[in-house]
Amino acid sequence: MSETATAGRRLVELNVNGMSHVGLAEPRTLLSDFLRHDLELTGTHVGCEQGVCGACTVLVDGEPVRSCLTFAVQMEGARIETVEALSADGALHPIQEAFRNTHGLQCGFCTPGFLLTAKALLEENPSPSEAEIREHLSGNVCRCTGYQGIVDAVLEAAANGKDQADEPR
Amino acid sequence: MKPAPFAYYAPETAAEAVSLLQEHAVDGKVIAGGQSLVPMMNMRLARPTALIDVGRVAELAGIAVEGGVAIGAAAKQARVLREDAVAERLPLLVAALRHVGHPANRARGTIGGSIAHADPAAELPAVAIALGAELVAVGPDGTRTIPADEFFLTYYTTALGPDELLVEVRFPDPGGSRAWGFREVARRHGDFAMAGVAVTASCGAGGTVESARVVLFGIADAPQRAAAAEQRMVGASPADPALAAEVAAAATAGVEFASDPYVSAAYREDAVAALVERAVQESAKTMEEA
Numbered sequence: 129m130s131e132t133a134t135a136g137r138r139l140v141e142l143n144v145n146g147m148s149h150v151g152l153a154e155p156r157t158l159l160s161d162f163l164r165h166d167l168e169l170t171g172t173h174v175g176c177e178q179g180v181c182g183a184c185t186v187l188v189d190g191e192p193v194r195s196c197l198t199f200a201v202q203m204e205g206a207r208i209e210t211v212e213a214l215s216a217d218g219a220l221h222p223i224q225e226a227f228r229n230t231h232g233l234q235c236g237f238c239t240p241g242f243l244l245t246a247k248a249l250l251e252e253n254p255s256p257s258e259a260e261i262r263e264h265l266s267g268n269v270c271r272c273t274g275y276q277g278i279v280d281a282v283l284e285a286a287a288n289g290k291d292q293a294d295e296p297r
Numbered sequence: 298m299k300p301a302p303f304a305y306y307a308p309e310t311a312a313e314a315v316s317l318l319q320e321h322a323v324d325g326k327v328i329a330g331g332q333s334l335v336p337m338m339n340m341r342l343a344r345p346t347a348l349i350d351v352g353r354v355a356e357l358a359g360i361a362v363e364g365g366v367a368i369g370a371a372a373k374q375a376r377v378l379r380e381d382a383v384a385e386r387l388p389l390l391v392a393a394l395r396h397v398g399h400p401a402n403r404a405r406g407t408i409g410g411s412i413a414h415a416d417p418a419a420e421l422p423a424v425a426i427a428l429g430a431e432l433v434a435v436g437p438d439g440t441r442t443i444p445a446d447e448f449f450l451t452y453y454t455t456a457l458g459p460d461e462l463l464v465e466v467r468f469p470d471p472g473g474s475r476a477w478g479f480r481e482v483a484r485r486h487g488d489f490a491m492a493g494v495a496v497t498a499s500c501g502a503g504g505t506v507e508s509a510r511v512v513l514f515g516i517a518d519a520p521q522r523a524a525a526a527e528q529r530m531v532g533a534s535p536a537d538p539a540l541a542a543e544v545a546a547a548a549t550a551g552v553e554f555a556s557d558p559y560v561s562a563a564y565r566e567d568a569v570a571a572l573v574e575r576a577v578q579e580s581a582k583t584m585e586e587a
Contacts, residue, residue: 155303155304155305155348156299156301156338158299177299177339178336178339179332179336182399182401188404191375191400191404192401192404193404194332194401196335196339197331197332197335197336197402198331198335198405199331199335199348201305201307202307202331202350202352245401249400263395263486264400266485266486267398267399267400267487268399
């Protein structure tokens with residue numbers, strides 16, 4: 129069954145961070161803009177808006193996705209996770225803790241994208257090598273840190289994750 | 298909100314997608330992963346008035362391994378990378394896929410999308426040629442099969458008609474004695490290739506090469522086979538230590554390398570020679586391991 133074609137606004141229902149959200153959006157509304165403007169989830173940062181910088185990365189069904197290269201209407205039925213979900217209970221997520229410990233951020237603009245990209249990596253591969261981390265994060269640009277602190281953060285988060293493997297975070 | 302307005306269609310069958318495409322053949326576009334199309338729309342270099350999203354067409358997302366490998370055009374690259382059966386049959390495809398963008402691009406990007414988009418620097422078109430793939434398209438006159446060799450015409454232009462939909466990529470059974478190599482040079486892992494090469498060779502019982510393909514990409518308006526390099530490989534033994542350099546020397550003969558503001562033709566020519574040499578060496582290694 130085809131959905132009704134329209135260039136005008138339509139109801140879009142998305143599952144974001146475990147909750148159903150409804151908004152009005154034109155088909156051309158990017159997921160990044162829908163998250164920020166309609167759902168007021170401004171943790172997702174918008175950098176280049178052409179898929180190069182990775183700042184807007186969110187998780188879609190567990191996989192990292194550029195929200196600036198995705199239309200909100202395409203995401204109906206998908207499970208979306210933004211940086212807001214990482215510390216939903218008020219405490220920093222272990223990956224966020226590791227970024228803080230290792231100075232994996234300075235201005236913080238790229239950080240939401242890095243955190244979610246790292247989370248997807250550690251879920252698929254809990255003990256990545258430094259080379260694997262660098263390859264996995266290669267699509268995210270940071271202009272402050274020189275990346276070393278970020279790579280160290282992911283290594284630390286992986287090491288901590290192994291210590292607490294039975295904690296269901 | 299960056300793109301110009303468009304009407305959005307989300308068909309659930311291939312037949313429905315094809316009929317929508319025929320209805321909007323003039324200024325409609327098929328969107329799959331959108332990893333190339335949406336940047337162009339965000340910059341308004343592309344302003345389609347209708348988008349036909351094939352992301353919900355389950356029959357276009359299948360992966361069938363049976364002798365050869367048939368991959369639905371809308372199968373996601375990340376998913377193909379995770380299929381052990383594909384890796385076993387088509388290690389070249391898997392090696393190349395790791396260079397297709399970054400993980401976030403591959404999570405959305407599709408096999409057929411990359412092929413139909415036909416960026417001259419893209420890996421998958423070259424791999425399709427190197428593996429002798431066939432591209433299955435559905436249009437108003439039914440289904441036709443196009444050899445990858447005849448599919449890529451020039452920059453972002455394929456043999457697909459405006460009302461034809463790419464539905465499947467068929468890789469033939471690679472057989473037992475298949476050697477392969479893949480090399481590219483890019484500024485950063487996952488960026489567009491400044492030059493690249495995919496090599497395949499099949500060897501006979503005597504251990505000599507019976508047929509070979511050397512496909513260059515990121516060099517001009519479309520991927521192309523280096524005929525002289527292929528001829529040099531046929532009849533040779535992959536273990537011959539002099540072979541790689543000789544194939545590399547032949548690979549640039551008669552090729553017109555393009556210059557752009559970022560990469561000069563002279564650089565591309567030098568890079569191709571080095572990459573072909575390494576890819577042929579790699580193919581000899583895959584032969585030993587087999």
